[in-house]
Amino acid sequence: MTYTVDFDSVSTVGLEWSPVAEALAGLRANEARYFRNKYGHVFTVEPAGDAREAVDWVHRILKEERDIVISSRPLEATAFRVEDIRMAYVFYESGLSVNVMYTVDDAKKRAVGFKLSEGMEVPEELASRFKFARQKSKLAGTIRGSYFVVKNGY
Secondary structure, eight states: OOEEOOSSSOOOTTOTTSTTHHHHHHHHHHHHHHHHHHHOOOOEEEEGGGOHHHHHHHHHHHHHHHOOOOOSOEEEEEEEEETTEEEEEEEETTSEEEEEEEESSOTTSEEEEEEEOTTOOOOHHHHTTOOOEEEEETTTEEEEEEEEEOOSOO
């Protein structure tokens, strides 16, 4: 079942299994607001089991680029295209959000982003590899984020 993310009234729908469900819902709403304001895109998500193609694509890139396997269970995912950018998001039970920004025509602008919900620890599989910068969000509190550049074609 597809869920349209509302950034005016943040809801934990689909994220109830997360120990940081409210913070993860705020993080998801923060992303929805960004895409609505910048591109006019309505951000929708599906249960991860219904969005296998998006989850598999993100997991493949993580594995092939950096040999990363996320240990947390994916709860929701989405994949869409805005302008020349193919986007995919996976939201995990731990409070982690992973996104892939993949420009279709410009191989120099492709990256994987990690965002940590407020209240979660840095996942072991990322802790020794990435430094996380902090940013404040009215919807999500303090978000910690990091990224890496995608080098291969997917």
